Amino acid sequence: MYDREFMIMVEQAERALKHVVEAEKEDDVKLITDRECEEIALAFHEACKRLGLCSELITLPGNRPLKDVPKHLIEKINNPDICINAFKSSAEETPFRVKLIDMEIKKGAKVAHAPGITKDMFIEGALHVDYGEMWENARKLMDIFDGADTLKVTTKNGTDLVLRIRGRKFQTDIKIGKREVGNLPAGEIWCAPHEDGAEGVAVIDGTIGDLGFVPSPVKLHISKGRVVRIECDDEDFRKRLEELLNADEMAPVIGELGIGLNTGAKLVGNMLVDEKAAKTIHIAFGNNIDFYGGKNDSSMHRDFLIKEPDIEVVYADGTRKKIMKDGIILS
Numbered sequence: 001m002y003d004r005e006f007m008i009m010v011e012q013a014e015r016a017l018k019h020v021v022e023a024e025k026e027d028d029v030k031l032i033t034d035r036e037c038e039e040i041a042l043a044f045h046e047a048c049k050r051l052g053l054c055s056e057l058i059t060l061p062g063n064r065p066l067k068d069v070p071k072h073l074i075e076k077i078n079n080p081d082i083c084i085n086a087f088k089s090s091a092e093e094t095p096f097r098v099k100l101i102d103m104e105i106k107k108g109a110k111v112a113h114a115p116g117i118t119k120d121m122f123i124e125g126a127l128h129v130d131y132g133e134m135w136e137n138a139r140k141l142m143d144i145f146d147g148a149d150t151l152k153v154t155t156k157n158g159t160d161l162v163l164r165i166r167g168r169k170f171q172t173d174i175k176i177g178k179r180e181v182g183n184l185p186a187g188e189i190w191c192a193p194h195e196d197g198a199e200g201v202a203v204i205d206g207t208i209g210d211l212g213f214v215p216s217p218v219k220l221h222i223s224k225g226r227v228v229r230i231e232c233d234d235e236d237f238r239k240r241l242e243e244l245l246n247a248d249e250m251a252p253v254i255g256e257l258g259i260g261l262n263t264g265a266k267l268v269g270n271m272l273v274d275e276k277a278a279k280t281i282h283i284a285f286g287n288n289i290d291f292y293g294g295k296n297d298s299s300m301h302r303d304f305l306i307k308e309p310d311i312e313v314v315y316a317d318g319t320r321k322k323i324m325k326d327g328i329i330l331s
Contacts, residue, residue: 187262
């Protein structure tokens with residue numbers, strides 16, 4: 001007999017399968033998990049049963065962090081309809097996660113990527129959302145970006161950043177299609193800015209992927225799309241960031257601009273959910289080859305969250321439109 005909390009998790013997993021990956025009866029679902037997230041994977045497994053899906057749990061080995069996709073996982077992922085990656089998150093496993101997603105997409109799957117997913121996200125957090133309303137908000141905002149040339153992002157904390165996005169279409173994780181990747185919890189739109197098209201300063205006052213909340217604001221100086229200098233009062237943290245952003249030649253190159261739309265998401269220090277929170281945006285550096293127009297083939301992808309920004313769009317015809325003020329989307 002399942003307890004009440006587990007049944008809530010099953011219900012929310014079922015809603016995500018219906019609305020986000022739009023699962024159909026007899027779809028083949030691979031649930032990639034580990035010991036830390038086994039209960040979550042089991043909730044998805046039970047939800048799959050209820051929906052008439054064919055699901056299989058695949059457990060990652062205990063010798064972590066992983067750098068490559070384990071052989072047994074390669075053998076089991078054979079043309080699945082849906083892959084759900086629900087396992088713990090660590091900075092050292094970014095290369096493994098990049099390779100795993102690439103493999104799953106090439107196999108034709110809809111990929112729901114959830115490193116760091118927690119029970120709380122099901123019980124009282126970002127999975128308790130109106131997917132229909134969130135989809136409409138995402139669609140309207142993506143329409144606003146149609147024909148955009150550049151974006152100017154500013155904050156009271158000192159962010160002053162210009163991103164060139166002409167021709168780089170926005171995507172969303174609120175509906176994940178075949179050979180596409182998005183997160184669970186869902187709730188953002190994103191694009192891949194031109195890899196040489198970011199100039200200025202980004203002051204990070206929220207979360208950094210795999211590292212949690214910043215100990216003090218991090219100032220990233222960006223020139224021609226590349227991070228050229230990092231400032232932070234916490235010197236050890238600054239050095240850790242410098243190491244991560246120099247993992248390979250393309251790791252410090254702009255890879256993403258994302259905008260959070262999930263009103264149920266709260267800032268908890270876990271980027272998986274924090275980057276979905278309303279009134280936030282995030283920029284990422286490193287891999288974006290799975291994004292529309294993305295050309296950055298780094299082994300890394302690191303997200304940096306900025307709270308309550310202003311955003312102004314400059315269109316190809318020279319007109320301007322302010323679309324966000326203090327993190328609030330303007331009508």
